[in-house]
Amino acid sequence: MKKINWLVVIAGAVVGIAAVVLTLLGNPANMGFCIACFLRDIAGGVGLHSAAKVQYIRPEIIGLVLGAFVMALVKGEFRAKGGSSPATRFVLGMVVMIGALVFLGCPLRMVIRLGGGDLNALVGMVGFALGILVGIFFLKKGFSLKRSYTLGNAEGGILPAVLTGLFILAIAVPTLFKASEAGPGSMHAPIIAAFAIALVVGALAQRSRLCMVGGLRDTFMFQDLKLLYGFVAIFVLVLIGNLVQGKFKLGFESQPIAHSAHLWNILGMFLVGWGSVLLGGCPLRQLILAGEGNGDSAVSVFGMIAGAAISHNFGLAGAADAVNEAGEYVVGGIGTAGKVAVVICILVLLAISLLNVQKKEKNA
Amino acid sequence: MSGYIATFHTHLAALLTSRSLSERGVKAQMMPVPRALSSSCGTCVRYEAEEPCFDAMDEDVECVYAIGGTDTYTLLLEKE
Numbered sequence: 042m043k044k045i046n047w048l049v050v051i052a053g054a055v056v057g058i059a060a061v062v063l064t065l066l067g068n069p070a071n072m073g074f075c076i077a078c079f080l081r082d083i084a085g086g087v088g089l090h091s092a093a094k095v096q097y098i099r100p101e102i103i104g105l106v107l108g109a110f111v112m113a114l115v116k117g118e119f120r121a122k123g124g125s126s127p128a129t130r131f132v133l134g135m136v137v138m139i140g141a142l143v144f145l146g147c148p149l150r151m152v153i154r155l156g157g158g159d160l161n162a163l164v165g166m167v168g169f170a171l172g173i174l175v176g177i178f179f180l181k182k183g184f185s186l187k188r189s190y191t192l193g194n195a196e197g198g199i200l201p202a203v204l205t206g207l208f209i210l211a212i213a214v215p216t217l218f219k220a221s222e223a224g225p226g227s228m229h230a231p232i233i234a235a236f237a238i239a240l241v242v243g244a245l246a247q248r249s250r251l252c253m254v255g256g257l258r259d260t261f262m263f264q265d266l267k268l269l270y271g272f273v274a275i276f277v278l279v280l281i282g283n284l285v286q287g288k289f290k291l292g293f294e295s296q297p298i299a300h301s302a303h304l305w306n307i308l309g310m311f312l313v314g315w316g317s318v319l320l321g322g323c324p325l326r327q328l329i330l331a332g333e334g335n336g337d338s339a340v341s342v343f344g345m346i347a348g349a350a351i352s353h354n355f356g357l358a359g360a361a362d363a364v365n366e367a368g369e370y371v372v373g374g375i376g377t378a379g380k381v382a383v384v385i386c387i388l389v390l391l392a393i394s395l396l397n398v399q400k401k402e403k404n405a
Numbered sequence: 406m407s408g409y410i411a412t413f414h415t416h417l418a419a420l421l422t423s424r425s426l427s428e429r430g431v432k433a434q435m436m437p438v439p440r441a442l443s444s445s446c447g448t449c450v451r452y453e454a455e456e457p458c459f460d461a462m463d464e465d466v467e468c469v470y471a472i473g474g475t476d477t478y479t480l481l482l483e484k485e
Contacts, residue, residue, distance in 0.1 A: 046440065118444040125415075180416055188414030188465050191485065250446050255437075263436050268446075321416075322446060333444060399417055 052249035053271035057278025066230035070297035071157040075150035076324035077141035081349035090353035094224025098211040100236035103204040108243020109332030110201040121197025123336025126186035134344025140312025142358040148253030156279025158291035168307035172314025179394040197334030252326040254317040302374025408472035418465035419448040
């Protein structure tokens with residue numbers, strides 16, 4: 042058995058370079074790529090929430106899905122399938138997004154933040170790993186959302202089609218959509234550059250099966266480090282990119298679009314890790330699987346978009362650390378509603394985990 | 406003795422098949438599905454046996470392959 046899959050390493054390296062380049066071209070700091078943040082921006086762009094600073098139709102999401110879609114078609118790997126507990130997956134997508142926005146980033150941005158020296162991401166990674174371990178515990182107990190079935194090609198093409206339509210409308214009639222004038226949503230790379238880079242990343246992610254959750258899951262479950270090397274490659278390339286530009290800043294305080302409320306960083310990523318193991322992959326992976334025809338993953342993505350809307354409509358998302366008018370450093374984090382939501386989401390994951398331990402395993 | 410890989414529609418089916426094979430004394434190991442076999446990221450069972458042991462497979466088995474050289478697999482069974 043090969044110990045290193047170089048395609049995964051190359052895909053990780055390209056993602057790392059892409060993240061650095063996209064930040065240079067205008068994306069927010071330590072946010073060259075972030076699936077959770079960008080889905081949240083799209084949710085805001087189409088008016089599902091009204092947080093004025095995070096509204097923009099991110100071409101990166103569309104490019105990732107279409108890159109995977111085209112690559113899957115070219116390689117004969119496009120398979121329309123679905124029917125594996127779609128409603129449950131929608132809820133899991135929501136929970137993963139709520140957790141990610143408490144932390145302020147998906148697992149991919151967690152690695153990118155680490156490459157920028159943000160130690161809050163290291164704290165988040167502790168929660169992420171713990172969440173994955175809990176998910177694995179339930180997998181070993183017999184957790185299953187049951188199998189998917191082959192469906193018509195039209196079903197498999199739903200997310201690529203919806204996003205293509207959205208992209209055409211966003212370019213042809215931009216006034217249809219909301220676009221931030223300040224904050225992270227207002228900071229973005231040129232549309233065509235962002236789309237083209239994401240197409241390449243999406244295609245490579247499809248070939249390599251790059252997955253942030255899969256890296257740790259396979260390491261813990263099978264001592265198989267192949268996917269983890271992709272994770273490491275992203276970190277190394279982003280780290281080099283930041284060091285070369287003099288942007289590397291090690292510490293907890295004043296990190297870009299991040300907070301240092303440690304408990305909530307841990308618990309936010311705990312939700313992401315646990316929920317993603319139950320879904321079978323991280324938010325990036327869900328986009329890629331949806332691109333290659335997996336309707337269950339498309340439903341998970343729709344759930345994430347709904348989760349982003351819920352996060353901002355009910356004030357659950359984390360607020361970044363900031364310096365107030367008196368010049369004092371104010372630790373951000375989440376408010377009471379966010380804290381209650383995190384507890385509820387943990388209970389939801391527990392219920393979903395317990396209720397989907399299949400009987401034939403319980404009796405085994 | 407030959408090497409085989411069975412792929413499944415669910416992780417649970419892989420887990421149950423791995424146990425079933427082990428109970429009959431077959432050396433079986435769960436692992437990620439090789440990329441050459443699938444673009445999905447599911448779990449497969451790799452095992453060494455005299456024959457492919459189709460009767461030990463869970464009902465959610467997808468395919469069974471005989472392992473040849475590096476990244477060479479011969480499809481023996483495919484179930485929708």
